[in-house]
Amino acid sequence: MTSLQGTTLPAGLDDATLQQLSGNLTEQQLLWLSGYFYGRYAANTGGAPPQAAASVVAAPAAAAAPVPTITVLFGSQTGNSKKVAKQLADAATGKGLKVEVKDMNDYAGRNLAQEKLMLVVVSTQGEGDPPVSAEELHQFLFSKRAPKLPELRYSVLALGDKSYVEFCKTGRDFDERFAELGAQRILDRVDCDVDYEAAAEGWIEAVLEKISSEFAPAPAATAAPAASAPAAAVKAEPAAVNYSRKHPWEARVLESIQLNGRGSSKETYHLELDLASSGLHYEPGDALAVVPVNEDPLVEEVLKAARLPEGESVDLGTERLPLSAVLANRRELSVLTRDVMERYAALAPHAQLQELLADTKQLQPYLYGRDIADLLTDFPTELSAQTLVETLRPLPSRAYSIASSLLAHPDEVHLTVGAVRYEAFGRRKQGACSTFLADRVAVDDVVKVFVEHNEYFKLPQNTDTDIIMVGAGTGVAPFRAFVEERVELGAAGRNWLLFGNPNFTTDFLYQTEWQQYLKQGKLNKLHVAFSRDQAEKIYVQNRLLENSKEVYGWLENGANFYVCGDKVRLGAAIQTALTEVVQREAGISAEAAADYVRNLKKQRRYLEDVY
Ligand SMILES: Cc1cc2nc3c(=O)[nH]c(=O)nc-3n(C[C@H](O)[C@H](O)[C@H](O)COP(=O)(O)OP(=O)(O)OC[C@H]3O[C@@H](n4cnc5c(N)ncnc54)[C@H](O)[C@@H]3O)c2cc1C
Numbered sequence: 001m002t003s004l005q006g007t008t009l010p011a012g013l014d015d016a017t018l019q020q021l022s023g024n025l026t027e028q029q030l031l032w033l034s035g036y037f038y039g040r041y042a043a044n045t046g047g048a049p050p051q052a053a054a055s056v057v058a059a060p061a062a063a064a065a066p067v068p069t070i071t072v073l074f075g076s077q078t079g080n081s082k083k084v085a086k087q088l089a090d091a092a093t094g095k096g097l098k099v100e101v102k103d104m105n106d107y108a109g110r111n112l113a114q115e116k117l118m119l120v121v122v123s124t125q126g127e128g129d130p131p132v133s134a135e136e137l138h139q140f141l142f143s144k145r146a147p148k149l150p151e152l153r154y155s156v157l158a159l160g161d162k163s164y165v166e167f168c169k170t171g172r173d174f175d176e177r178f179a180e181l182g183a184q185r186i187l188d189r190v191d192c193d194v195d196y197e198a199a200a201e202g203w204i205e206a207v208l209e210k211i212s213s214e215f216a217p218a219p220a221a222t223a224a225p226a227a228s229a230p231a232a233a234v235k236a237e238p239a240a241v242n243y244s245r246k247h248p249w250e251a252r253v254l255e256s257i258q259l260n261g262r263g264s265s266k267e268t269y270h271l272e273l274d275l276a277s278s279g280l281h282y283e284p285g286d287a288l289a290v291v292p293v294n295e296d297p298l299v300e301e302v303l304k305a306a307r308l309p310e311g312e313s314v315d316l317g318t319e320r321l322p323l324s325a326v327l328a329n330r331r332e333l334s335v336l337t338r339d340v341m342e343r344y345a346a347l348a349p350h351a352q353l354q355e356l357l358a359d360t361k362q363l364q365p366y367l368y369g370r371d372i373a374d375l376l377t378d379f380p381t382e383l384s385a386q387t388l389v390e391t392l393r394p395l396p397s398r399a400y401s402i403a404s405s406l407l408a409h410p411d412e413v414h415l416t417v418g419a420v421r422y423e424a425f426g427r428r429k430q431g432a433c434s435t436f437l438a439d440r441v442a443v444d445d446v447v448k449v450f451v452e453h454n455e456y457f458k459l460p461q462n463t464d465t466d467i468i469m470v471g472a473g474t475g476v477a478p479f480r481a482f483v484e485e486r487v488e489l490g491a492a493g494r495n496w497l498l499f500g501n502p503n504f505t506t507d508f509l510y511q512t513e514w515q516q517y518l519k520q521g522k523l524n525k526l527h528v529a530f531s532r533d534q535a536e537k538i539y540v541q542n543r544l545l546e547n548s549k550e551v552y553g554w555l556e557n558g559a560n561f562y563v564c565g566d567k568v569r570l571g572a573a574i575q576t577a578l579t580e581v582v583q584r585e586a587g588i589s590a591e592a593a594a595d596y597v598r599n600l601k602k603q604r605r606y607l608e609d610v611y
């Protein structure tokens with residue numbers, strides 16, 4: 001063994017031999033080799049080279065770099081895709097790969113032509129729409145201006161939810177359009193359902209493996225230090241105890257109050273849950289995911305329709321449980337989704353089932369209002385208990401916008417839950433989670449929960465910034481949290497709430513709290529729209545238009561604009577009304593006003609939490 005600058009070398013390899021071996025190499029070749037050996041180092045140790053060593057051989061960018069920089073491009077509405085993008089960047093950096101993380105919101109489409117290696121992580125929103133932050137790039141990609149991409153290698157991870165008919169549509173769009181433009185997949189797209197974590201990890205591992213095997217190792221001396229910077233630029237999640245679908249917190253119910261008065265057409269509950277000793281942290285704008293339990297009558301309907309006895313036990317991989325317990329706690333029964341129809345159709349040979357699946361326009365109305373019992377009744381077939389359980393979808397949690405501030409209620413989380421009840425296809429039906437919370441959970445019972453952080457639906461960092469909050473029905477929930485938080489922080493920014501619901505006497509949710517805040521000057525403006533209190537329907541969008549001068553004034557003064565509530569009825573109506581406000585008050589064309597509103601969204605000053 002010989003020693004070189006304090007390092008023990010293998011026998012036969014000493015300083016003189018190394019000098020001799022490298023004597024005829026050009027500067028470029030030396031630089032490449034230094035990077036190559038650093039790549040080997042990183043691959044063997046599973047990490048980037050130590051800082052001191054990296055500085056010895058720091059190579060200029062001109063050095064040959066066989067693995068191109070990986071651009072990780074994410075499009076995210078609530079932060080899941082961003083989280084996965086950061087995870088991917090960390091894993092790539094760990095392998096000594098050079099990576100840059102970019103938000104679609106800030107990404108100019110024309111840069112695509114320069115990309116060599118791109119990994120896309122994108123969710124789907126609305127009914128198969130891109131997240132707001134991805135809208136512009138998505139539009140550009142499908143326009144005539146989209147460049148050809150023959151140089152690009154790529155892969156897409158699509159985040160979504162199988163309960164939507166247009167499952168992972170935006171991810172599919174990116175994937176297919178890149179291919180149409182001449183780009184080549186380095187790995188096939190992976191589509192993720194709500195519990196995306198395992199699938200995302202698998203994709204990250206596989207795609208990095210593929211990149212490592214297809215490209216020559218990069219000179220890690222240049223790669224590693226540069227790689228950590230952009231990845232680190234993505235804000236880290238706050239350190240908190242990591243509860244999840246698999247490891248929820250069992251929160252005790254402290255309070256459950258019906259908020260609507262007698263005779264209301266609505267049924268809304270205010271719930272207070274105990275977080276003491278949980279270590280669970282949330283911020284206003286986040287949602288609480290609740291794990292529901294299906295109601296007994298629905299479990300019985302499903303058993304009856306499947307003609308199966310409840311006591312039969314089924315194998316869930318790690319445990320055997322009675323069928324009725326699995327149906328109550330582990331499988332989605334109240335909502336029928338395309339993936340379940342597809343698996344069921346493979347077992348039940350009904351021509352009409354195939355026809356429905358072949359035509360989304362027919363499928364969507366079929367699914368709406370139908371549940372698993374309806375499917376089993378409409379298309380009967382012989383199924384074992386085990387097959388039924390394997391055909392159904394794991395029971396997903398439901399999200400509820402958090403209605404409290406931890407500063408105002410340490411160790412508590414409050415929710416505003418509207419009970420879903422309706423009649424369809426000859427049966428009385430109830431939403432699984434909302435009626436679980438409304439009917440089947442009492443004070444002192446426990447509910448399984450975890451936080452779904454919403455990265456973007458947040459109060460402005462600058463507490464001097466004004467906020468306009470537009471909420472209808474349970475859409476008022478996050479605004480209660482916003483105002484509580486701003487009061488606790490002593491924020492100087494003004495707060496304006498526009499709230500809508502059917503009737504003043506029965507549906508003015510949190511009325512006394514708002515009026516108290518108003519009296520104390522903590523809520524600066526309050527406008528209400530009770531749609532059914534007069535012959536002519538009045539909604540929050542009418543209030544926006546009636547106050548257009550002030551709304552525009554607040555926006556011009558830098559206010560953030562928030563919308564929460566019904567996706568179909570509220571989301572689009574408010575955007576239209578705000579565009580009209582801007583057109584009228586700025587005296588500009590409809591197109592220019594639409595641009596103004598679009599810009600607010602891009603700047604993340606117009607924020608939506610619609611469902
Ligand atoms: C980010 C986010 C925040 C949310 N915040 C809140 C909140 O603060 N408060 C709140 O109450 N909800 C909130 N929701 C909605 C909530 O997550 C649930 O979707 C809602 O409670 C219904 O769930 P469920 O389990 O009770 O109903 P499910 O069992 O999921 O049943 C709902 C399904 O029933 C069908 N259906 C419903 N009504 C009818 C009808 N009239 N006719 C035919 N079919 C019908 C539809 O197919 C619908 O998808 C939020 C959702 C998201 C994504």
Ligand SMILES: Cc1cc2nc3c(=O)[nH]c(=O)nc-3n(C[C@H](O)[C@H](O)[C@H](O)COP(=O)(O)O)c2cc1C
Pocket residue numbers: 075076077078079080081082122123124125126127128129131159160161162164165166167168169194196567610611
């Ligand atoms: C209002 C709303 C609409 C959604 N629409 C769809 C959809 O049409 N298709 C789909 O696959 N997923 C849909 N999803 C599910 C999201 O894509 C999924 O929650 C994803 O994990 C969000 O990732 P993000 O936080 O990066 O935006 C929707 C979610 C919400 C809240």
